[in-house]
Amino acid sequence: xxxxxxxxxxxxxxxxxxxxxxxxxxxxxxxxxxxxxxxxxxxxxxxxxxxxxxxxxxxxxxxxxxxxxxxxxxxxxxxxxxxxxxxxxxxxxxxxxxxxxxxxxxxxxxxxxxxxxxxxxxxxxxxxxxxxxxxxxxxxxxxxxxxxxxxxxxxxxxxxxxxxxxxxxxxxxxxxxxxxxxxxxxxxxxxxxxxxxxxxxxxxxxxxxxxxxxxxxxxxxxxxxxxxxxxxxxxxxxxxxxxxxxxxxxxxxxxxxxxxxxxxxxxxxxxxxxxxxxxxxxxxxxxxxxx
Amino acid sequence: xxxxxxxxxxxxxxxxxxxxxxxxxxxxxxxxxxxxxxxxxxxxxxxxxxxxxxxxxxxxxxxxxxxxxxxxxxxxxxxxxxxxxxxxxxxxxxxxxxxxxxxxxxxxxxxxxxxxxxxxxxxxxxxxxxxxxxxxxxxxxxxxxxxxxxxxxxxxxxxxxxxxxxxxxxxxxxxxxxxxxxxxxxxxxxxxxxxxxxxxxxxxxxxxxxxxxxxxxxxxxxxxxxxxxxxxxxxxxxxxxxxxxxxxxxxxxxxxxxxxxxxxxxxxxxxxxxxxxxxxxxxxxxxxxxxxxxxxxxxxxxxxxxxxxxxxxxxxxxxxxxxxxxxxxxxxxxxxxxxxxxxxxxxxxxxxxxx
Amino acid sequence: xxxxxxxxxxxxxxxxxxxxxxxxxxxxxxxxxxxxxxxxxxxxxxxxxxxxxxxxxxxxxxxxxxxxxxxxxxxxxxxxxxxxxxxxxxxxxxxxxxxxxxxxxxxxxxxxxxxxxxxxxxxxxxxxxxxxxxxxxxxxxxxxxxxxxxxxxxxxxxxxxxxxxxxxxxxxxxxxxxxxxxxxxxxxxxxxxxxxxxxxxxxxxxxxxxxxxxxxxxxxxxxxxxxxxxxxxxxxxxxxxxxxxxxxxxxxxxxxxxxxxxxxxxxxxxxxxxxxxxxxxxx
Numbered sequence: 001x002x003x004x005x006x007x008x009x010x011x012x013x014x015x016x017x018x019x020x021x022x023x024x025x026x027x028x029x030x031x032x033x034x035x036x037x038x039x040x041x042x043x044x045x046x047x048x049x050x051x052x053x054x055x056x057x058x059x060x061x062x063x064x065x066x067x068x069x070x071x072x073x074x075x076x077x078x079x080x081x082x083x084x085x086x087x088x089x090x091x092x093x094x095x096x097x098x099x100x101x102x103x104x105x106x107x108x109x110x111x112x113x114x115x116x117x118x119x120x121x122x123x124x125x126x127x128x129x130x131x132x133x134x135x136x137x138x139x140x141x142x143x144x145x146x147x148x149x150x151x152x153x154x155x156x157x158x159x160x161x162x163x164x165x166x167x168x169x170x171x172x173x174x175x176x177x178x179x180x181x182x183x184x185x186x187x188x189x190x191x192x193x194x195x196x197x198x199x200x201x202x203x204x205x206x207x208x209x210x211x212x213x214x215x216x217x218x219x220x221x222x223x224x225x226x227x228x229x230x231x232x233x234x235x236x237x238x239x240x241x242x243x244x245x246x247x248x249x250x251x252x253x254x255x256x257x258x259x260x261x262x263x264x265x266x267x268x269x270x271x272x273x274x275x276x277x278x279x280x281x282x283x284x285x286x287x288x289x290x291x
Numbered sequence: 292x293x294x295x296x297x298x299x300x301x302x303x304x305x306x307x308x309x310x311x312x313x314x315x316x317x318x319x320x321x322x323x324x325x326x327x328x329x330x331x332x333x334x335x336x337x338x339x340x341x342x343x344x345x346x347x348x349x350x351x352x353x354x355x356x357x358x359x360x361x362x363x364x365x366x367x368x369x370x371x372x373x374x375x376x377x378x379x380x381x382x383x384x385x386x387x388x389x390x391x392x393x394x395x396x397x398x399x400x401x402x403x404x405x406x407x408x409x410x411x412x413x414x415x416x417x418x419x420x421x422x423x424x425x426x427x428x429x430x431x432x433x434x435x436x437x438x439x440x441x442x443x444x445x446x447x448x449x450x451x452x453x454x455x456x457x458x459x460x461x462x463x464x465x466x467x468x469x470x471x472x473x474x475x476x477x478x479x480x481x482x483x484x485x486x487x488x489x490x491x492x493x494x495x496x497x498x499x500x501x502x503x504x505x506x507x508x509x510x511x512x513x514x515x516x517x518x519x520x521x522x523x524x525x526x527x528x529x530x531x532x533x534x535x536x537x538x539x540x541x542x543x544x545x546x547x548x549x550x551x552x553x554x555x556x557x558x559x560x561x562x563x564x565x566x567x568x569x570x571x572x573x574x575x576x577x578x579x580x581x582x583x584x585x586x587x588x589x590x591x592x593x594x595x596x597x598x599x600x601x602x603x604x605x606x607x608x609x610x611x612x613x614x615x616x617x618x619x620x621x622x623x624x625x626x627x628x629x630x631x632x633x634x635x636x637x638x639x640x641x642x643x644x645x646x
Numbered sequence: 647x648x649x650x651x652x653x654x655x656x657x658x659x660x661x662x663x664x665x666x667x668x669x670x671x672x673x674x675x676x677x678x679x680x681x682x683x684x685x686x687x688x689x690x691x692x693x694x695x696x697x698x699x700x701x702x703x704x705x706x707x708x709x710x711x712x713x714x715x716x717x718x719x720x721x722x723x724x725x726x727x728x729x730x731x732x733x734x735x736x737x738x739x740x741x742x743x744x745x746x747x748x749x750x751x752x753x754x755x756x757x758x759x760x761x762x763x764x765x766x767x768x769x770x771x772x773x774x775x776x777x778x779x780x781x782x783x784x785x786x787x788x789x790x791x792x793x794x795x796x797x798x799x800x801x802x803x804x805x806x807x808x809x810x811x812x813x814x815x816x817x818x819x820x821x822x823x824x825x826x827x828x829x830x831x832x833x834x835x836x837x838x839x840x841x842x843x844x845x846x847x848x849x850x851x852x853x854x855x856x857x858x859x860x861x862x863x864x865x866x867x868x869x870x871x872x873x874x875x876x877x878x879x880x881x882x883x884x885x886x887x888x889x890x891x892x893x894x895x896x897x898x899x900x901x902x903x904x905x906x907x908x909x910x911x912x913x914x915x916x917x918x919x920x921x922x923x924x925x926x927x928x929x
């Protein structure tokens with residue numbers, strides 16, 4: 001129907017023969033390099049995490065989790081993600097709605113600003129909140145007077161984590177909703193639907209997989225946040241130590257198996273994220289071909 | 292319901308899409324907005340629907356049956372809008388698509404479940420898609436999707452039906468069928484309907500009234516026969532069907548810049564040695580092709596070298612037995628002359644009926 | 647139907663919710679990201695130029711820039727080369743395991759950097775599965791700049807590959823066919839026809855990988871050893887300043903790092919526009 005779609009399908013067809021193909025030797029070399037590079041840099045670390053975690057057997061692995069500090073770290077991380085992901089979800093949806101359904105001046109600047117936390121070092125993501133809320137920060141005296149602890153406490157962890165994961169849901173939604181266009185929403189409007197109804201019944205179902213993946217990715221990043229949290233939390237074991245911070249503590253105290261056991265949980269989460277992405281891209285592709 | 296739009300202007304950035312356009316559409320008529328892309332026809336349709344607003348709500352006005360709807364948002368104008376690419380809700384079944392507008396009504400105006408079902412069934416029957424209600428848009432053909440889009444728009448009992456290039460995305464065969472179907476359908480329900488098209492054949496064949504648009508303005512409004520036979524500007528005559536355009540020199544004593552238009556079927560041919568009267572021009576045959584009742588002859592005018600297209604009845608063509616290279620006498624049965632008043636404005640000056 | 651009180655505020659936007667969504671998004675971004683980042687510069691501007699300059703040019707800090715920006719450059723360049731090969735193979739060829747490889751490319755995106763850090767350290771330490779080979783050759787892969795290079799290469803992998811893939815997929819084979827029909831060799835077709843089309847996307851991927859590498863912290867600190875003048879990266883020195891409650895020093899270095907990030911983000915934006923304009927010209 002669309003020219004771009006027929007264009008795409010042409011490229012999906014088997015590659016054109018001889019004239020534009022490399023010799024088998026070149027092709028095999030390139031494939032071999034690809035496999036070697038990705039195996040060495042990606043598979044090997046992934047396997048290592050599980051290998052190290054299970055090095056002394058399942059029992060030792062499981063025993064790693066039978067620890068007050070470990071369980072606290074897991075709880076703290078889950079709680080952080082439970083606050084940070086919904087916040088960034090609302091932001092992502094609002095930003096995507098504004099950017100894709102309306103034309104306004106400064107749109108590209110706004111989109112660039114969404115990406116900003118992505119370009120900034122995680123250390124700085126934590127540091128900015130020390131500057132604001134720390135003892136010598138702008139609002140430090142105020143916090144002290146109100147007896148509110150933000151830095152070296154849970155709120156600081158949430159702030160640094162949310163800062164670092166701001167772009168993920170918005171970045172997933174914006175290209176998707178851009179591609180959807182606005183006609184379906186316009187159609188809903190001409191049929192008398194309210195804005196909320198249009199959003200929930202028309203817009204949202206169209207991007208639900210992208211949104212779902214965005215949430216999962218944001219969650220994985222939130223649970224894996226490290227640099228910013230380290231700076232802002234003070235890494236107090238059993239108090240402000242998240243999973244990644246506790247991995248660090250364990251690792252530097254030579255508790256290798258417990259460190260990798262905890263790492264394996266986050267690695268599993270990363271794997272789930274990758275699988276979901278692959279699945280969602282495939283669902284997306286199928287839809288594109290059908291219509 | 293009648294539609295009256297007054298002084299509509301619309302600019303996008305620096306681009307003028309509509310330049311002070313006014314339009315009246317009488318109750319129950321099927322009206323076509325015809326023009327090339329960029330002529331402003333779709334913008335006008337979207338403004339009528341409330342999908343765009345004119346630049347100034349003070350100077351422009353839109354009235355539906357006398358009622359001012361200029362600032363009324365799309366959902367409350369009582370307009371059924373069919374989008375060029377249908378804009379069906381991909382994740383909903385055909386039934387849910389059609390029922391969407393009914394479900395969106397406030398609770399006190401919403402009919403009960405059974406009534407909605409009955410209405411959907413009725414509409415499915417109307418668009419001849421009974422039994423396909425459980426399917427998804429992706430499982431339908433283009434023509435079927437188009438009809439679903441129509442049913443969805445009709446489900447909320449609009450007072451006006453607006454269609455944006457309704458057949459634009461369909462292939463030729465389906466387009467013809469659907470066109471015929473829409474014509475009878477519109478007569479049946481008697482709904483004031485406006486559709487946008489860039490296909491002159493479609494507009495002339497289907498509409499009660501044709502609104503020809505060009506360059507953000509309306510060039511001419513009239514019933515198809517009038518617009519075709521009495522075009523108001525060079526643009527209209529060139530846009531509505533094939534036409535030959537001849538430079539001045541037809542009557543060389545005139546000083547104004549002129550253009551002379553003649554339709555291929557308003558050309559008669561005679562053998563080169565025949566006496567065809569003083570109006571006849573000398574020419575040469577370049578190419579002959581006959582299909583159906585009319586043959587198409589490509590000619591070259593001897594005096595100026597201009598090419599000409601003529602449509603000659605096959606019977607006549609057989610008698611003439613023309614071969615490429617043959618000299619012919621060319622006579623026009625109906626021509627129109629437009630005169631250039633200044634650099635930008637061409638105006639119809641006279642219609643000459645020779646003979 | 648609503649009878650017209652048309653002089654009332656006209657709703658010029660067709661879809662509702664612009665004010666609400668934009669208002670929320672801007673407020674959120676402003677409070678959470680922009681104002682805090684601005685705080686760094688305001689804090690830094692509280693220092694005299696002399697103080698600021700002394701901090702950001704002190705030998706130990708300068709050494710961290712050299713390591714951070716230098717090793718990041720090497721890692722991003724590595725990714726540009728291998729990323730091109732990987733993207734090319736994944737788009738153009740079919741081979742067993744291709745889909746798994748394609749999926750795993752995003753691993754550095756999803757895997758927490760601390761997890762990557764300890765895994766890479768385990769692999770490249772003297773007793774590690776790779777480390778023992780390198781050490782045998784006299785290359786110290788852990789607690790050295792080589793280690794930093796390995797970690798930064800790891801985290802940069804997705805950027806080049808994911809920037810190139812869509813462009814490669816949309817590359818019209820007609821260009822190559824034209825080149826072939828004109829008698830160009832395959833290599834010549836690649837360097838003269840394909841590569842120019844890929845260049846903006848390749849540079850975008852490179853810049854993204856570079857930007858990510860200079861800010862990277864988690865995966866590096868485990869494998870680098872963190873020795874001043876040797877393997878200390880700029881983000882780490884900010885942390886060290888903080889641990890010693892030297893907020894001013896930390897602020898100064900953070901401001902330098904932020905400026906570098908902004909410049910790179912700007913560069914990426916320009917490159918992306920270039921990529922898009924080429925894409926439009928081709929379709």
